[in-house]
Amino acid sequence: MTAGRFFALLGLLIWSYLLLGRGLFWWPRLPKLAAAPKAWPRIVAVVPARDEAPVIGAAVTSLLRQEYLGEFSIVLVDDHSSDGTGRIAQEAAAALGMSHRLRVVTAPPLPAGWSGKLSAMAEGVRVAGEGAAPDAYLFTDADIAHHPQNLSELAARLETGYDLVSLMVKLHCRSLAERFMIPAFVYFFAMLYPFGWVSDPRKRIAAAAGGCMLMRRTAFERIGGLESVKGELIDDCALARAVKRGGRIWLGMTRDTVSLREYPDLPTIWNMIVRTAYAQLNYSVLLLIATVVALGVTFLAPIFVLPSGRWATVLGLVAWLTMSVTYAPMLRFYGASIVRAPTLPAVAVVYLAATVVSAWRHWRGRGGLWKGRVSWQSRP
Numbered sequence: 001m002t003a004g005r006f007f008a009l010l011g012l013l014i015w016s017y018l019l020l021g022r023g024l025f026w027w028p029r030l031p032k033l034a035a036a037p038k039a040w041p042r043i044v045a046v047v048p049a050r051d052e053a054p055v056i057g058a059a060v061t062s063l064l065r066q067e068y069l070g071e072f073s074i075v076l077v078d079d080h081s082s083d084g085t086g087r088i089a090q091e092a093a094a095a096l097g098m099s100h101r102l103r104v105v106t107a108p109p110l111p112a113g114w115s116g117k118l119s120a121m122a123e124g125v126r127v128a129g130e131g132a133a134p135d136a137y138l139f140t141d142a143d144i145a146h147h148p149q150n151l152s153e154l155a156a157r158l159e160t161g162y163d164l165v166s167l168m169v170k171l172h173c174r175s176l177a178e179r180f181m182i183p184a185f186v187y188f189f190a191m192l193y194p195f196g197w198v199s200d201p202r203k204r205i206a207a208a209a210g211g212c213m214l215m216r217r218t219a220f221e222r223i224g225g226l227e228s229v230k231g232e233l234i235d236d237c238a239l240a241r242a243v244k245r246g247g248r249i250w251l252g253m254t255r256d257t258v259s260l261r262e263y264p265d266l267p268t269i270w271n272m273i274v275r276t277a278y279a280q281l282n283y284s285v286l287l288l289i290a291t292v293v294a295l296g297v298t299f300l301a302p303i304f305v306l307p308s309g310r311w312a313t314v315l316g317l318v319a320w321l322t323m324s325v326t327y328a329p330m331l332r333f334y335g336a337s338i339v340r341a342p343t344l345p346a347v348a349v350v351y352l353a354a355t356v357v358s359a360w361r362h363w364r365g366r367g368g369l370w371k372g373r374v375s376w377q378s379r380p
Helices: 003-020 053-064 085-095 116-128 150-158 176-192 217-222 225-229 235-244 266-280 285-304 310-333 338-363
Strands: 043-049 072-078 102-106 136-140 164-170 212-216 249-259
Touching (some): 003 285, 043 053, 043 085, 043 116, 053 085, 072 116, 102 116, 116 235, 150 249, 164 235, 176 266, 212 217, 212 235, 225 235, 266 338, 285 310, 310 338
Parallel strands (some): 043 072, 164 249
Antiparallel strands (some): 164 212
16 A cells, blocks of 8 residues: 555545534534523632723623523622723723622632633632622623623523533624634534533533633532642633532533634734643643644645655545535624535634644743733743
8 A cells, every 4th residue: 555545545534524423523513502401500700800991891881781580699800901901991890880890809810820811800800709609600701792691691601500601702804814813713622622522421522611611619619729720821621520520510502602712813813822832732742743643644634645646536535525624604604605624624724833833832931921921821
């Protein structure tokens, strides 16, 4: 067997497995609603915010407009913003006549060994616990606009027996760069963490989407709170792993709760990927090498073997077609043309390059850079 035919066959076998054997990760199925519980839990939203002036007003407004029948309040932790983030949040609450439901506090100085976001979240949890402790925490980012029933739907699902429920919100996808990169970002995430497997207690795989997580307080305390994941750059998946070791988690998708953060050009998206890609590999050189090889064989080999003879061409084309078929539903979910599905190998090359650069930045002590602050793991 020639090398071309071997790699073409290998690529086809890989994509046959991905199509049928990995939890149908490529199909963005929206979850069915859970029945309303007999009693609604008391929930406090914890919102870490650092220089979020353009989006914080809309995010806070969407939280305060939740049509939730239980007790609900918000703690926003202003993480040393320089753009008036806290003030804008308070103005948004005042405009709705709901200032009493929002508390804005300042994050403490960043402790050694903590990532900035988790430190701010920990302060929010501390403040939320003053007085009557909540039944659950809604951990949400400062750039998320929640649809009015979002909290009710999350709480109803939590009360069916889960310890952590999370939603992959719909990311901003309007610019040319976003349409090229964002559907693939969610596609690759789902490939790595098939949503159905995450929610299956029989599977060890665990993940969450940090922009929108509702977590039962008892589960939070059981895992040792945020202290247990204090240095994690990919904090949402770390929390999910900790919770699933002794409980149940659920991860879904939504069209209606959306991210307000815009990615107007490719460098902006590039930096988002570079920030965490090497952390996803646990800062392992061996995993980096394995990832480069795996991505090359999976996404590029079916293309490169096309000129290698008749059978290699046929097998390579079938593998490429299968790859495109799995990508098309995510493109449709994001309103992009499915004609772009065959370009997935090109997108994979960008993600592969970003992963290598992520490792290089980490080795230089610049990994995890976000809004002028480097995560503690990456400091020299």
